[in-house]
Amino acid sequence: MGAVSPARGARTLSGNQPQQERSRATRLKLLEAAVSCLAERGWSGSTVSVVAERAGVSRGAAQHHFRTREDLFTAAVEHVAEKRQNALKAVAHNLPPVGSPARTRIIVEELVGLYTGPLFRAALHLWVAASDEEQLRERVTALEARVGREAHRTAVALLEADESVPGVRETVQGLLDMARGLGLANLLTDDSGRRERVVEQWAGNIHATLRLG
Amino acid sequence: MGAVSPARGARTLSGNQPQQERSRATRLKLLEAAVSCLAERGWSGSTVSVVAERAGVSRGAAQHHFRTREDLFTAAVEHVAEKRQNALKAVAHNLPPVGSPARTRIIVEELVGLYTGPLFRAALHLWVAASDEEQLRERVTALEARVGREAHRTAVALLEADESVPGVRETVQGLLDMARGLGLANLLTDDSGRRERVVEQWAGNIHATLRLG
Numbered sequence: 001m002g003a004v005s006p007a008r009g010a011r012t013l014s015g016n017q018p019q020q021e022r023s024r025a026t027r028l029k030l031l032e033a034a035v036s037c038l039a040e041r042g043w044s045g046s047t048v049s050v051v052a053e054r055a056g057v058s059r060g061a062a063q064h065h066f067r068t069r070e071d072l073f074t075a076a077v078e079h080v081a082e083k084r085q086n087a088l089k090a091v092a093h094n095l096p097p098v099g100s101p102a103r104t105r106i107i108v109e110e111l112v113g114l115y116t117g118p119l120f121r122a123a124l125h126l127w128v129a130a131s132d133e134e135q136l137r138e139r140v141t142a143l144e145a146r147v148g149r150e151a152h153r154t155a156v157a158l159l160e161a162d163e164s165v166p167g168v169r170e171t172v173q174g175l176l177d178m179a180r181g182l183g184l185a186n187l188l189t190d191d192s193g194r195r196e197r198v199v200e201q202w203a204g205n206i207h208a209t210l211r212l213g
Numbered sequence: 214m215g216a217v218s219p220a221r222g223a224r225t226l227s228g229n230q231p232q233q234e235r236s237r238a239t240r241l242k243l244l245e246a247a248v249s250c251l252a253e254r255g256w257s258g259s260t261v262s263v264v265a266e267r268a269g270v271s272r273g274a275a276q277h278h279f280r281t282r283e284d285l286f287t288a289a290v291e292h293v294a295e296k297r298q299n300a301l302k303a304v305a306h307n308l309p310p311v312g313s314p315a316r317t318r319i320i321v322e323e324l325v326g327l328y329t330g331p332l333f334r335a336a337l338h339l340w341v342a343a344s345d346e347e348q349l350r351e352r353v354t355a356l357e358a359r360v361g362r363e364a365h366r367t368a369v370a371l372l373e374a375d376e377s378v379p380g381v382r383e384t385v386q387g388l389l390d391m392a393r394g395l396g397l398a399n400l401l402t403d404d405s406g407r408r409e410r411v412v413e414q415w416a417g418n419i420h421a422t423l424r425l426g
């Protein structure tokens with residue numbers, strides 16, 4: 001175990017590499033297509049075949065990567081959520097000075113942005129389907145917990161919030177709940193005007209509450 | 214038009230009264246059954262027949278009251294939302310003194326309660342279905358706007374918030390968005406422990422932000 005012969009290692013690095021890369025690229029195309037399909041057509045309109053067609057991949061190749069419909073869509077939501085959160089973490093390098101209200105405003109905007117795009121729409125369809133379907137429920141519950149914990153960690157890090165201070169943890173949690181609620185309010189109509197005003201006001205409230213200034 | 218003969222008026226008030234009452238009772242049974250059906254079985258599992266059976270009413274009688282599936286379920290969510298909000302307004306007569314943190318705490322708890330029961334679960338199924346189904350979309354969008362406005366009015370009245378002060382309107386809106394997000398977090402698992410801590414903290418934040426004390 002762990003011992004790879006030089007010959008085999010060399011083959012992996014040369015001959016198999018392009019195939020592995022192609023396989024990885026196919027997988028990524030399927031994951032991205034699955035999220036946009038779920039966001040646009042809901043759970044009932046989202047099957048492995050529909051996603052394979054959208055991704056320009058054969059149904060067989062899709063089933064090689066994802067054995068079941070549940071595998072494909074939970075992996076897709078998790079993948080896109082990770083990508084969004086990594087993009088959000090990258091924002092940290094390009095923010096106004098620590099302690100400025102402008103910094104808090106941008107962070108709150110970005111956190112709310114996690115919940116107002118196609119990813120949230122896709123996740124919402126998956127959650128609601130999971131509330132009726134036993135075989136989805138357990139997996140989506142675990143997925144939601146992982147993604148939620150990660151969002152919380154990202155929020156705490158960006159806000160440089162000190163969770164050892166009583167109430168700070170719950171203030172950040174409530175902010176993420178508000179972000180989820182804003183995502184829901186954006187489901188049927190474009191709520192961006194109202195959302196912008198709520199974000200501006202609550203960024204100020206959060207800034208004062210966390211005594212970030 | 215508008216002229217009712219005394220004989221007809223008299224008949225309406227006497228002979229037809231029990232029939233009208235029965236009809237009203239049947240309608241109410243159907244509305245309540247529709248919300249619990251939607252909450253438990255989702256949109257795909259909710260038909261007029263299923264609701265009629267649950268309400269102990271014939272399918273014909275159900276269709277006499279509600280011509281289409283969309284009529285029944287949008288009317289049901291609106292009816293139960295009105296009932297919940299009226300119950301919430303009644304809370305106003307039995308609160309701790311104006312200006313006390315305990316009063317704000319109870320109001321925030323009650324507002325969050327609007328979004329964590331079967332009604333919210335039912336409404337969520339309807340919203341998500343409406344995001345895919347053209348014939349539902351317009352009606353549910355209008356319904357959501359009416360119910361949302363009413364919840365906002367109730368929140369402002371209970372909190373005795375002065376919306377002429379800049380930011381107060383958005384603070385109250387964000388609180389209701391948070392309540393919606395807490396409802397969503399309760400969809401797949403019992404989130405009541407975490408929710409209680411968030412509500413306690415945010416009640417304090419709202420109390421300080423609105424300078425209610």
